[in-house]
Amino acid sequence: MDVVKDMRLPGLHFHDLRHTGNIRAAMSGAGLKDLMARTGHDNARAAMIYQRAIRGAGKLITEAIDKHFMGPWRTACTYMTHHPGVETPHPRAVRDHEGWTAPLREQEDLGMGTSIHGFVECRTWTRGLDIGDSAWCAAISLSMLGVHRDYGAFDCLFGVRSSGNWRPIAADRGLPQGASETAKAELAQWGEAAFGATWLSWEEVAAIDWDEPALHPTNLAQYRQLPDQTLELVHRSVWSRRFARVSGVDTLTVDPGQVALWDEGTEWKAGNTVFRVERATRRQVVPPEGYWHAVWTVMRTLAQVHGDDAVRLVAWFEE
Structure with a gap:
């Protein structure tokens, strides 16, 4: 092709671009399933070529972990620097419209993991x-x-x-x-x-x-107490600064795993908000x-x- 000649890369083939793109996708952290969808392969063997090509890339792996786990934390710190009074999240927390929560089930979307x-x-x-x-x-x-x-x-x-x-x-x-x-x-x-x-x-x-139920307490649930005294679930699992103010537990330094050491049913109340230690069920x-x-x-x-x-x-x- 004329373009290849102009680039002075006579050995470059169009398929090399596809191969490079798939290698870059694997380097970005794409999982095997995502690579299979991208490459159009219906079996894992071909897609695994691209994953194997980047094995040992320790620096990329470390950067991916740092970006995944510390990115939200740094964003939160930057936000709170300019917005005093905002609740401070735990580094392992995620943010939604209700605030910072620690999910009951941690799903990792990185290419690394089990x-x-x-x-x-x-x-x-x-x-x-x-x-x-x-x-x-x-x-x-x-x-x-x-x-x-x-x-x-x-x-x-x-x-x-x-x-x-x-x-x-x-x-x-x-x-x-x-x-x-x-x-x-x-x-x-x-x-x-x-x-x-x-x-x-x-x-x-x-x-x-x-x-x-689980063998031990697994999560701290947040409820809203309604006028008829019934409880409405807000978060299945939470580890927030609001809970810290109510309980006196420093959620910045204490890991959510602390929940396992508390008695099931232990509660903290603040207004119409109720925090309760619970055991998840298999369901x-x-x-x-x-x-x-x-x-x-x-x-x-x-x-x-x-x-x-x-x-x-x-x-x-x-x-």
Whole structure:
């Protein structure tokens, strides 16, 4: 092309621009799922090329962490310098229209972190088997169902990134007997990066007590007391300067994890505002209409066809 000649780069091809763009996307912190969408690949292997290309880029990683965690804090400090009297947030807090809050479930959107991979499997007849025989087959991948990173669920269901607040349902069981060839091959591609391989049957999912509370207090909820004395939830989890003024707890220096040391039901009141120490339930951490809704729906549907004992989730994690 004339442009290439003018640039004195005779070895440059148009595809090199695509490759460079995808490398830059990976360097910006894009996750595997985002890279797959950007590149148009329908499997992880090709997109992983770009992630592997930037492994070891410690400086970029450090800058990304700093920007993610300290950026809001610096913005808040700048704002408060020019607006005296504004409530001071905890560095781990986020701001919405109600003020600064510490979310019950911390979702990280950086390319770094812990992600889940795997498949919903069902046991059925497939090509190559004798009539009447069956084998475990990969029905659909978790990435296809939109599940990528959900630390609350990882902790509650699988004991990964454990907070010590939950009795996990299926922690580190390894691959199940007769795992599908698709699942085994995909896991092998991750090599040493993969950990925590496990499985969870539909029978177990159906038997989960979603109203079971955490083993310890997990969050400080904020309520508004209405004229009829009932309480209206404002924030499921909060760690604000307003709470600091009411309780005497310095929310700038005391970590929200302090909640675990208080008795469940402990309350602080100021006017019509009530702060209460609570234990989250599995339902709140893994809401029925949340990330896992599609997974449970697929498993339930397959169980109706193949039987409750013939459907399971096979998964592993990587960081």
